[in-house]
Every structure is written in structure tokens, then in C-alpha cells.
Amino acid sequence: MKTPASSLPRAGILGLASASLPGCLAPMALDHAVLAYNEAAADIVDKQILLNIARAARHQPIHFTALSSIAATYNFTFNAGATPALTGNSGGLMMPVFGGSVAENPTVSIVPVEGEAFTKRMLAPLQESKLTLLLRQGMDVDMALRLMAQEFRMFREGEEVAYVNKPSDRAGYSFFRRLVLHLSSIQDRNRLYVEPLFFTQSWTLPASTMTPEGFAGLEKDYGVRFDPDTNSYVLSKKVTGRLMITNYDPNNLPEAERIRLNREAETGPPNEIAVDIRKDYPGGEFPVHGTFRLRSFHSILGFIGNSIAEEPEYDVAPDPRTPPVKENPVSTVGIVETDSRPSAAGLAVEFDGRYYSLRPESGHQWNLEAFRLLYQLYQMTVTDLPTFGTPSITIAK
Numbered sequence: 001m002k003t004p005a006s007s008l009p010r011a012g013i014l015g016l017a018s019a020s021l022p023g024c025l026a027p028m029a030l031d032h033a034v035l036a037y038n039e040a041a042a043d044i045v046d047k048q049i050l051l052n053i054a055r056a057a058r059h060q061p062i063h064f065t066a067l068s069s070i071a072a073t074y075n076f077t078f079n080a081g082a083t084p085a086l087t088g089n090s091g092g093l094m095m096p097v098f099g100g101s102v103a104e105n106p107t108v109s110i111v112p113v114e115g116e117a118f119t120k121r122m123l124a125p126l127q128e129s130k131l132t133l134l135l136r137q138g139m140d141v142d143m144a145l146r147l148m149a150q151e152f153r154m155f156r157e158g159e160e161v162a163y164v165n166k167p168s169d170r171a172g173y174s175f176f177r178r179l180v181l182h183l184s185s186i187q188d189r190n191r192l193y194v195e196p197l198f199f200t201q202s203w204t205l206p207a208s209t210m211t212p213e214g215f216a217g218l219e220k221d222y223g224v225r226f227d228p229d230t231n232s233y234v235l236s237k238k239v240t241g242r243l244m245i246t247n248y249d250p251n252n253l254p255e256a257e258r259i260r261l262n263r264e265a266e267t268g269p270p271n272e273i274a275v276d277i278r279k280d281y282p283g284g285e286f287p288v289h290g291t292f293r294l295r296s297f298h299s300i301l302g303f304i305g306n307s308i309a310e311e312p313e314y315d316v317a318p319d320p321r322t323p324p325v326k327e328n329p330v331s332t333v334g335i336v337e338t339d340s341r342p343s344a345a346g347l348a349v350e351f352d353g354r355y356y357s358l359r360p361e362s363g364h365q366w367n368l369e370a371f372r373l374l375y376q377l378y379q380m381t382v383t384d385l386p387t388f389g390t391p392s393i394t395i396a397k
Contacts, residue, residue, distance in 0.1 A: 056305025084162030
């Protein structure tokens with residue numbers, strides 16, 4: 001037989017309440033803290049990127065700091081009691097009284113990005129793998145290349161020509177803009193390929209040089225075939241070559257052609273990505289063969305900073321051979337410099353008495369998407385933060 005709740009001892013009711021309240025407070029506090037730290041960390045990176053664009057516009061050195069760790073300790077306290085109800089002289093009813101508090105003690109470690117970390121993250125050119133990773137996520141190739149590429153290089157009449165992604169070079173900049181816009185039109189048709197070249201590499205070894213132990217070791221990684229005509233062993237292995245941007249599936253090419261293209265691509269450094277747009281395929285009305293050379297994150301910030309006033313970008317019409325495209329904004333990232341903080345600015349920073357913010361847009365939010373890409377590029381440059389040898393700031397609240 002169950003005991004009615006009204007007959008439970010008052011002390012028991014107080015005990016049950018006191019046991020359950022801390023369990024409710026802890027998840028609520030942790031949930032709020034995790035979300036708050038997440039939002040604060042992202043906001044810090046956004047403002048640092050915008051601030052360093054402003055620094056670049058004023059020809060000041062850029063500087064980043066990174067949150068290496070966040071540790072927070074929470075103390076949950078609870079108290080409970082009882083007090084007579086305000087019933088006058090007509091009864092002895094007791095009313096429970098509960099109280100609780102949460103104390104937070106976070107410790108945040110801030111490490112300057114300097115020395116070798118600064119060189120790797122800011123000054124080293126971005127490699128082709130970062131561009132291809134972004135493109136495979138569906139990033140607009142026009143936006144990505146306008147930010148990341150320093151120039152496009154190709155041979156014309158036996159001479160290598162560079163088309164620089166720099167507004168002051170009007171001929172080079174105009175060609176560059178038309179080229180990446182044409183690639184975007186191919187991407188809109190879902191016919192732009194960003195794939196590595198796969199092929200089989202072969203080597204020949206005289207049979208006299210092969211020992212039983214060496215043969216057993218080679219069989220693990222290579223295909224081995226004996227050629228009695230030459231009394232030699234032919235080793236073969238599937239190889240993954242350099243990445244290419246094409247308007248066709250490179251796997252459909254003859255293997256000899258894939259090997260030739262890979263040898264050509266391997267002559268370039270890791271921050272170059274080959275492009276081969278051929279006739280008789282979508283976008284082939286604008287055939288082109290060459291390489292994009294990627295720049296560093298430091299150069300990207302400098303490019304955007306210079307575009308604010310010193311070297312502004314300008315409108316470039318698509319090539320006549322390019323079909324209509326959805327977006328062709330004047331600025332890669334539109335930054336506004338004002339005397340006071342814009343009232344409608346979602347993100348703004350102050351530097352040297354001036355305010356810098358993203359230019360507001362209507363319709364497609366190109367600026368927000370381009371700035372989001374900047375954030376992703378910054379995160380993709382992350383290396384292991386040093387735990388010693390670098391001065392750090394630890395803030396305990």
C-alpha cells in the first residue's frame with residue numbers, strides 16, 4: 001500500500017528537492033558556458049581577421065593570437081530550509097525555502113602566432129590540397145580563386161606569360177577575372193572536375209639483382225612480372241599524381257596522356273594547381289591550359305586591405321564565350337572604411353580612429369560567404385600550437 005505524498009515527512013520532501021536541484025543546475029550551466037565560449041572564440045577570430053585587413057590597408061604588420069586552451073571550474077552550492085507560513089495564529093504550516101548558486105572560474109590561455117608558427121600559417125603559400133578540399137565542399141571556384149590565387153601562368157607562342165590577380169595590372173587582372181568566371185560557369189553545369197591523376201608506374205630490374213628476400217619484400221607493395229625476353233623483372237604500382245582542374249573526367253584519358261600531364265604538373269611547386277580546359281567538352285569554347293599559383297594567407301589579407309582604397313577592384317565583364325553566370329561582384333570581399341561605427345554592421349572593428357566593416361548587401365550574400373571562406377582558410381592554416389618557448393598570456397577570471 002502506497003503512502004500518500006501528504007503524509008511524507010517534511011524533511012524527506014526537503015531532502016528530495018535538495019538532491020535534485022544541483023543536478024538541474026549543472027547541465028544548464030555547462031550548456032550555457034559551452035555555447036558562450038564557442039560564440040566568443042568564433043567572434044574573436046572574425047574580428048582578428050577584419051582587424052588585420054585594416055592593418056594591411058594601413059601598411060601595418062599583421063598579428064594574430066590563438067586560444068590554446070580554455071579550462072573552466074564550476075562550483076555548485078545549494079541550501080535548503082523551512083520557515084513558518086504567514087498563517088497567523090491559526091496553524092503551524094511550514095514552508096520550504098531553497099537556494100542555489102553556480103560559481104565559474106575559467107582560465108584562458110592565449111598564445112601569439114609568431115616565429116615558425118607565423119611563417120607556416122601566414123607566410124607559406126597555400127598548397128593545392130587546400131583549394132581542392134574547398135572546391136569539393138561545393139565552394140564557388142570563382143570566389144575561391146579570386147581570394148587564393150596570385151596569378152595564372154600559361155605558355156603563349158613558346159613564352160610563359162603570367163596574368164596577375166592584381167587590379168593595377170589591368171590586362172592580367174581582366175584576363176584572370178574572365179578565366180575564373182568561365183570556370184564558375186562550368187561548375188554551375190556540374191562539369192568541373194578537380195581530381196588527381198591516377199596511372200600505373202613501371203620499373204625494370206635485372207633478374208641478377210633480385211634476391212629471394214628482396215622479391216618477397218617487393219611483392220607487398222608492387223606488382224611483379226618476369227620478362228624472359230630481357231631476363232628482368234617488371235615492377236608496377238598504382239600511383240596518385242598531381243591534382244588538376246578540368247572540364248572532363250581525367251580517368252577517361254589514355255594512361256600515357258595522364259602520365260604526360262602529371263610529369264608536366266610535377267615541374268611546378270606544391271602551391272600550383274594545373275588547369276586543362278579542352279575543346280569538345282562543356283566550357284571548351286574558352287580552352288585554356290596552364291597553372292594557378294596560390295598565395296599565402298598574409299598575401300590574401302594584403303590583397304583585400306589594398307582593395308579598400310589604395311588599389312580598388314573594378315567591374316570586369318565576362319568573356320563573350322562565357323554563358324550567363326549568377327554572380328560577378330566587383331569586390332572579392334567588400335570592406336567599408338568609415339569615421340564612425342555603421343549602425344547596421346554585424347561585424348566591425350576600430351583601428352587608428354577608423355571603423356572597418358563588411359559592406360552590406362541585398363540578395364545573395366557574397367561578402368558574408370567570402371568572409372566565411374577567409375575564416376575557413378585561417379583555420380586550415382592551423383599548426384600545433386607551441387607549449388613552451390613562446391611567451392603566452394593566461395587570463396584567470
